[in-house]
Amino acid sequence: MKSIIFGFATALALTTAGSAFxxxxxxxxxxxxxxxxxxxxxxxxxxxxxxxxxxxxxxxxxxxxxxxxxxxxxxxxxxxxxxxxxxxxxxxxxxxxxxxxxxxxxxxxxxxxxxxxxxxxxxxxxxxxxFYEGRYIIGQIAGKQSKKGVAGYIASFPIPEVVMGINAFLLGARSVNPDFKLKVVWVNTWFDAGKEADAAKALIDQGVDIITQHTDSTGPMQVAEERGIQAFGQAFDQIKAGPKAQLSAITDTxxxxxxxxxxxxxxxxxxxxxxxxxxxxxGILTMAPYTNMPDDVKAMAMDTEAKIKSGELHPFTGPVKKQDGTEWLAAGAKSDDGTLLGMNFYVEGVDDKLPQ
Amino acid sequence: MEMAQNIILTIMTAATPLLIAAIGELVVERSGVLNLGVEGMMVIGAVCGFAAAAVTGSPWIGVLAAIVAGALFSLPFGFLTLSLATNQVATGLSLTLLGVGLSGLIGEAFVGSAGLRLQSIAIPGLVDIPLVGRLLFGQDPIFYMSIALTAGVVWFLFRTRAGLTLRAIGDSHGSAHALGISVIKARYLAVMFGGACAGLAGGHLSLVYTPQWVENMTAGRGWIALALVVFASWRPWRVMAGAYLFGAVTIGQLHTQALGFGIPSQLLSSLPYLATVVVLVLISRNRRLTMMNTPASLGRPFVPDR
Missing domain, CATH: 3.40.50.2300 (Response regulator)
Incomplete structure (x- = not known):
């Protein structure tokens, strides 16, 4: 009994400790x-x-x-x-x-x-x-690294931020492989290692050979490592979970x-x-080291990163069509920030229907 | 065929922790105790299993640690509800809260460290049977344990004297006490068995399912296990059916999404819950049989009169 009371007292002390400023x-x-x-x-x-x-x-x-x-x-x-x-x-x-x-x-x-x-x-x-700047770069890497030309995207919730990420990734991939395809699975959670891993397995079983995620655990990275395919880390350098699998990671700083x-x-x-x-x-966003890829792909990724930094390249530059085939950006036109922040449509090539 | 096998393997991996935790809770509830602390015991099992494996380098010691940790962590609940006759619902809930917090504290040093995987064991000869060999005989050891556990619990509850006694206690602790059966002792054992199972289920998560430790990695699986027991009307084979059905629909909906049919993902995500509840309610719709299986003393504190 004493130990239990002690346990509760410790727990209480822990929760209130921070309030003593x-x-x-x-x-x-x-x-x-x-x-x-x-x-x-x-x-x-x-x-x-x-x-x-x-x-x-x-x-x-x-x-x-x-x-x-x-x-x-x-x-x-x-x-x-x-x-x-x-x-x-x-x-x-x-x-x-x-x-x-x-x-x-x-x-x-x-x-x-x-x-x-x-x-x-x-x-x-x-x-x-x-984040979309990083997603454009990893999309390009995926476009080069994928042998089948299909990537799997594990997504959390259909909010503009996530939709923007999906679009940026696909535009990056299509800039090097115009036929690139993207399968999207929504797991409706930010954080459930098991479910994210299951989603990764489902995508791999359906033939994708690159995995990327907009959820927070390293579950998908581990699956990629086990199944011998490649993946990108999310928010944090996940190289420990996928020493052979991680190509790069979008790291929040x-x-x-x-x-x-x-x-x-x-x-x-x-x-x-x-x-x-x-x-x-x-510097609010940094790319984890480009690993597990040939030198020419690495050089391309670094070049794109430099161009985005200098402002020479904007990931959302026309011509870009929406998923239904209508024109969104004319050739050379750049998207304004407002549209990006409220993004509620896919660009052409996403193999999914956007949940509303 | 390869793809179908992979899908079924994924389903089995998803269902195994649910099955183990639910079977443990089933025994606890059959003894008349409702322990809502499954999620907490599970997450403690996950962190202790991972930590022990990381420190010793042996995933098997991790499995053992998960089981022992789960059983030990159920003891405060046993002491409060059985020896002090506190409210089981409130005590179980606090066990979950304590487990989630404590596991975060224990696991802080292990976040991000590479996990050890409990290797699968292929049973020689049998694993080469076409189609089903790899599924049934090429699995991780905890999968075999889950099947043995289910069969063992069925045998124990319905074929042994001790099992009959346990069920009697769950149905009427007063009568059992009057017959000279030690109600409290039997319930302590049941609660510890439930804790050990929940711990093992947690160990499966951190050593097989996704070999890593992250806070809250059980992500509500303990609650699903609890619900499975009730909807399966306290029958072990139905619990198993429920766990596999839940796993199958969960994985199935992910595949449906990847195929790109354009069904709203929110609906698909809720399907596992809907389907499991509907099916288990349908198979349990015989009211008389359900009443017969419901432990009549469930959740009622027992204070022996002198």
Whole structure:
């Protein structure tokens, strides 16, 4: 019995420990959707927070809440942080959009930043990363590396961010192999290693020889390694899970952005109502080393990366047709950011019907 | 043919952890105890199995550790509900919460480390039988255990005196106590058996299914196992049918998507749940038989009168 009581006391101490703030430091807080060690999306944000600690640790105190469910529950978690005296709060999942907006309205003096959303307020900005730039590059690699010309895409939820990623990947692949095909499987979860692995197996059984994913676990990478095909890591370098399988990974690097914004919040230059959308050139997004591919493919990938960084190449450049064959972008035309952020259609060549 | 075999193999891998956890819970519930902590015990089994395998380098020690960890982790639940007669629903729920949190703490050092896979064992001779050989005799050891476990539980519950006693306790703990049967002791054993099974199911996830450790990797499978027991009206072979049906529809819907028929993926994702509930309710629709199989003392705390 004693041990049980001790266990509960420890658990309680762990949950409340973070609320004891030192009085003189600026407080920056983070809300995570997953666990800080998920090996993907949330861990990348956690790495960013740790960079803040490392660089601004003498002036800034950070705090985080992990495993916060999207939806109404999130509102309570965010509100608690606001009440506890956080100066700036980063909410790091698309599903925190409306809860963040609601809490921001109640706490006009607290600064809010919401990742990947599209709603802003006087004290709420959004920030995002141009993941599609990385997806275009891995699409090109897939176009070169796939012998069958078919890739499998494990997708989470049909939101614009994911649809944009699918389109960018296919446009990249078709830029080197115009007949390239893409099979999409929606698993309707961000994180379920078993289910993601099952989806990878199903895709491989149906003949794809490259796997890419927009979900957060290393399950698919492991399957690719076992079945001897190639795959791309997501959000975090997954080379450990697939030493022979991983071609590259789109790695989120939030640290520099967090440091910059917290500094701005402290010196008063922070402004609300803005949307920041940085990409490869800003270092918010980096490509893991190009591995397990011939030198010419590697050279092509690096060349594309350089061209995207310099602004010479925009992944969404016409001519591009929508899936139904109608024209979306005329030759040479570039897509505007608004269309990308609200993307709700496939480009030509996706072998799937977009769930509405 | 190769493709069909691969698909069936995937289904079996998906169904095995559900089957093992559900069979364990079935024995617990047959003894009259409702343990909602399956998810928690499973995730503890997953992390301990992975950790033991990573530290010792032997996946077999991992399997053993998963089983032992699951059984040990069920003891706080046993102590609270059996010795202190607390509410089983509340205690089981807190066991799940504790397990999910504790496993994250234990596993923090192992996140991202390469997993060890429990190798499949091909049974010589039998594995070469055309069509079914590879499916039935070329599997991972935990698959064989799951089949043996199901058959063993059927034999134990319905063919042995001890099994009869266990069912009697589950149906009327008062009468069993009056006959001089040690209700609490039997229930402790049942709860630990359930914990060991849940632990093994978790070990399957972290050593066979996806050999890695990530927090929350059970992703609700413990709850599905719990539901399977109820919808299978506490019959072991039906639990097995339910687990395989669930696995089959889950994998089937992924293939349907990959084929690109354009059926809404949200509908397909909910199909495994719908199909399993509908089928198991249909086969259990004989009300008299269902009543007969429902442990009458299920969930009621037992306080022996002196």
């Amino acid at each position: 030192a009085a003189d430091k600026y407080k920056a807080c983070f809300v995570y959707v997953g666990s800080k060690t998920d090996g993907g999306w949330t861990q990348a944000h956690e790495a960013g927070r740790m960079q803040v600690d490392a660089e601004l640790g003498d002036k800034v105190e950070t705090k985080f809440v992990e495993n916060t469910p999207e939806g109404p529950d999130a509102e309570r978690a965010i509100e608690r942080l606001a009440r506890e005296g956080c100066g700036i709060i980063f909410t790091t999942s698309f599903g925190f959009m409306d809860p963040t907006l609601a809490v921001a309205a109640k706490f006009p003096d607290v600064k809010f930043e919401h990742a990947t959303g599209f709603k802003t307020a006087a004290n709420l900005t959004t920030y995002n990363s141009r 939030w640290g520099p952005y967090y440091v910059k914004r917290i500094k701005a919040a402290m010196d008063g230059t922070w402004k609300g109502g803005e949307s920041s959308w940085d990409g490869l050139k800003d």
